[in-house]
Amino acid sequence: VQLQESGxxxxxxxxxxxLTCSLSGGSLSSYYWTWVRRPPGKGLEWLGYIYYxxxxxxxxxxxxxxxxxxxxxxxxFFLKVTxxxxxxxxxxxCARGVPMxxxxxxxxxxGQGALVTVSS
Amino acid sequence: xxxxxxxxLSLPVTPGExxxxxxxxxxxxxxxxxxxxxxxxxxxxxxxPQLLICLGSDRASGVxxxxxxxxxxxxxxxxxxxxxxxxxxxxxxxxxxxTPTFGQGTKVEIK
Numbered sequence: 001v002q003l004q005e006s007g008x009x010x011x012x013x014x015x016x017x018x019l020t021c022s023l024s025g026g027s028l029s030s031y032y033w034t035w036v037r038r039p040p041g042k043g044l045e046w047l048g049y050i051y052y053x054x055x056x057x058x059x060x061x062x063x064x065x066x067x068x069x070x071x072x073x074x075x076x077f078f079l080k081v082t083x084x085x086x087x088x089x090x091x092x093x094c095a096r097g098v099p100m101x102x103x104x105x106x107x108x109x110x111g112q113g114a115l116v117t118v119s120s
Numbered sequence: 121x122x123x124x125x126x127x128x129l130s131l132p133v134t135p136g137e138x139x140x141x142x143x144x145x146x147x148x149x150x151x152x153x154x155x156x157x158x159x160x161x162x163x164x165x166x167x168x169p170q171l172l173i174c175l176g177s178d179r180a181s182g183v184x185x186x187x188x189x190x191x192x193x194x195x196x197x198x199x200x201x202x203x204x205x206x207x208x209x210x211x212x213x214x215x216x217x218x219t220p221t222f223g224q225g226t227k228v229e230i231k
Contacts, residue, residue, distance in 0.1 A: 036169075043225040044161075044169065044212055057219065060121070093168055097216075103151065104216040106159040106174035113168050 001026040003094050003111035011088075011118050017081040021094030021111060028052050028070060032097030032104045033077040035068060037090035038113075045090075049097055049104065050077060084118045091115050122147050122215050126223035132231045133203045141226045143196045143213035149176075150193050157217035160189055160198045163225075164209040172211075173198065205230055 007019035021033070034049040048058035050068040058066045062081070070077040081088055092114050095107040123146040133139045149158045156176035161169040171180040173189035176196060186201045200207055208230055213223040 038163075043210070044163070044214075044222045046214070046220040046222060060219065095169075098174075100155055100157075100175065101151070101153050103155075103157060104220065105155070105157055106171055106180075106216070107161070107169075107214070108171040108174075108180065110168040110170070 001096060001109055003096065003109060005092060005094050005111045005114035007114060007116070009115055009117060011084055011116060012120055013085055013118055014083055017079070017084050017088060017116055017118070019079045019092055019094075019114060019116070021077050021079075023075045023077075023096075026096075028072050028075060028077070030099070032099065033068070033070060034095045034097045034104075034107055035079045036093045036095060036107070036110075038093070039087070039090040047079070047092075086118050089116065089118045122149070122218050122221055124213055124215055124221050124223035126211075126213060126226050129224060129226055131226055131228045133200075133207075133228060134231050135203055135205055137203055138199060138201045139203050139228065140200075141198045141211055141213075141228075143191075143198070143223050145194045145196075145215055147218075148193045149196075149215050149217045151217060156192050156196070157215055158189075158191070158196050159214050159216070160187075161212045161214065162207075162209050163212070164206075167209075169212065200228075203228075203230075 035047040160173040
């Protein structure tokens, strides 16, 4: 299984950041498809996930600005972050979340990451 | 939210020696099914994070046996025996029992 992020590297403040994660070598079934970011000079921040059945869970600190969706026909899932500011500048990673006993347990594998800069 | 606290935040190590990183959670990560929902990751410079340990103590496939995880409940430890130069990077613990959260990260560097 391999994951690859894609999307614009530069987004204007107040606009919407959109990223795609493309899966190869597997299917979207039975996993938690997850987004994580790492702002420059900071640690990892979990953003959210979508379960293959469409259920989502988001980081409450992002205050409703996140949407994660999935397109099984294309083996892709997506991240949208609205009303971005400079604080959303980060490397964004997609990852496969593996459940154990129905609970998300670990993230593996991860994509290579996509740098998104928010600037005018 | 469950708060994850790692220590130390910076860890200079000598190749060949051992190193330990502590991760403490503000609530127990042990589910009544017996599993501890705690994983360890390493982000090497210029790379994406990689899974080292899952469920508190299970080494991921392909991870050298010099990496080991231990602990239960709220206190967990990642131990690296016989540190090698390729082990440098930032180590994170992450809980998934509730809305997932990461620790702050521990930067491991060679002395």
